[in-house]
Amino acid sequence: MFDHHCTACDKRQLIFPSQITAMTNTEQGIVVSFTCWCGNAQTMVTGRAAARSEKVTLAA
Template sequence: MFTRRCTTCERRQLVFPSQLAGISTTAHGVEVSYRCWCGDVQSFETAHVDQVMPRVAA
């Protein structure tokens, strides 16, 4: 579950796993598509893991 602001209805709402429409890996990170409560399909791209969490030597 996560929150997103819909570009169609302009509301910030909780998005549940049942609303996911697709997940794909890109060169820049992971693209997540979901269906908003208003019915519109939205998507966003997360940061690449290396950009979020720096690698730590063991």
């Protein structure tokens, strides 16, 4: 459960797991798609962004 400010109805609502329609891993983070109580589809990006594969050399 999390709260979200809906861009359609302009209300802050609690979103329950039953309202989630998809979760997708992207380079920006996890995109959670869900349906607001007003019936409009919404998305929210959460979680850590994907790890970068940069090599780091530590001094000895």
